[in-house]
Amino acid sequence: MQVKTALQTATELLSESDSAALDAEVLLCLVLQKQRSYLRAWPELELSTDLALQFRTLIKQRQQGTPIAYLTGNREFWSRDFLVTSDVLIPRADTEQLIELCLELIPINKVCKIIDLGTGSGIIAITLAAERPLAELTGTDLSLTALSVAKLNAEKHQISNVQFYQSNWFANVPDDTFQMIVSNPPYIAEDDEHLKLGDLRFEPSSALIAAESGLSDIRIITHEAYSRLDKGGYLLIEHGYNQEEQVQAIFKDCNYQHIQTINDLAGLPRVTYGQRSTI
Numbered sequence: 001m002q003v004k005t006a007l008q009t010a011t012e013l014l015s016e017s018d019s020a021a022l023d024a025e026v027l028l029c030l031v032l033q034k035q036r037s038y039l040r041a042w043p044e045l046e047l048s049t050d051l052a053l054q055f056r057t058l059i060k061q062r063q064q065g066t067p068i069a070y071l072t073g074n075r076e077f078w079s080r081d082f083l084v085t086s087d088v089l090i091p092r093a094d095t096e097q098l099i100e101l102c103l104e105l106i107p108i109n110k111v112c113k114i115i116d117l118g119t120g121s122g123i124i125a126i127t128l129a130a131e132r133p134l135a136e137l138t139g140t141d142l143s144l145t146a147l148s149v150a151k152l153n154a155e156k157h158q159i160s161n162v163q164f165y166q167s168n169w170f171a172n173v174p175d176d177t178f179q180m181i182v183s184n185p186p187y188i189a190e191d192d193e194h195l196k197l198g199d200l201r202f203e204p205s206s207a208l209i210a211a212e213s214g215l216s217d218i219r220i221i222t223h224e225a226y227s228r229l230d231k232g233g234y235l236l237i238e239h240g241y242n243q244e245e246q247v248q249a250i251f252k253d254c255n256y257q258h259i260q261t262i263n264d265l266a267g268l269p270r271v272t273y274g275q276r277s278t279i
Contacts, residue, residue, distance in 0.1 A: 004043035112179035122150030137162035244269035
């Protein structure tokens with residue numbers, strides 16, 4: 001089978017995907033260990049039986065819904081390539097809004113301590129550590145398998161100013177205070193129909209689902225974070241598009257000041273942040 005024929009057949013098989021042609025190209029590049037430009041340069045290249053079999057196996061998995069990121073083992077975030085496994089959430093562009101806000105609040109020449117609660121693959125902690133080399137980053141996660149992915153990503157990007165703890169939020173974190181606390185916690189309600197759709201079907205439920213209509217972990221973090229912030233420090237939390245009012249109310253109940261919510265790339269409320277009193 002030639003490259004062009006393999007791609008055409010795979011695209012037809014993946015017709016239910018909004019990105020069928022791209023999915024096929026990405027998976028064939030994975031099998032060939034080549035860039036996408038190679039496919040255009042060599043459309044008549046004959047695939048060996050072994051390579052064709054590998055490609056068909058990947059296409060079948062994709063047909064069944066397995067996310068591209070889990071098949072390739074990586075996903076780009078903030079112009080860096082991160083290792084991804086089924087033990088962690090797949091990085092999403094919306095979380096880059098959280099990074100942008102963090103960087104606006106942290107001068108590049110500032111020495112500070114930042115903690116990322118529920119770090120998963122480590123994309124937030126590692127990106128902030130790379131963009132703010134004077135900062136000391138901490139990442140926590142209850143999942144040891146997730147932490148192993150985060151540590152591999154830190155090594156991959158040669159990040160030395162980050163450390164990781166297995167911890168249920170602050171439970172096992174040394175008694176430090178921080179200038180910034182950031183989290184993309186579970187915030188989807190147990191009965192949310194989106195859990196039956198797309199990539200969410202394959203991602204770890206422990207990183208997605210929270211009780212109290214998706215607000216329980218946000219409530220815990222917001223409450224516990226106040227005493228772990230320096231005066232004037234910031235708490236930033238990513239949340240669901242329909243949770244702005246509830247999350248702002250939680251922040252207010254915990255006495256945060258200057259509470260604001262920013263929108264994601266689709267114009268939907270996505271990140272709420274507030275500040276501990278400077279007094």
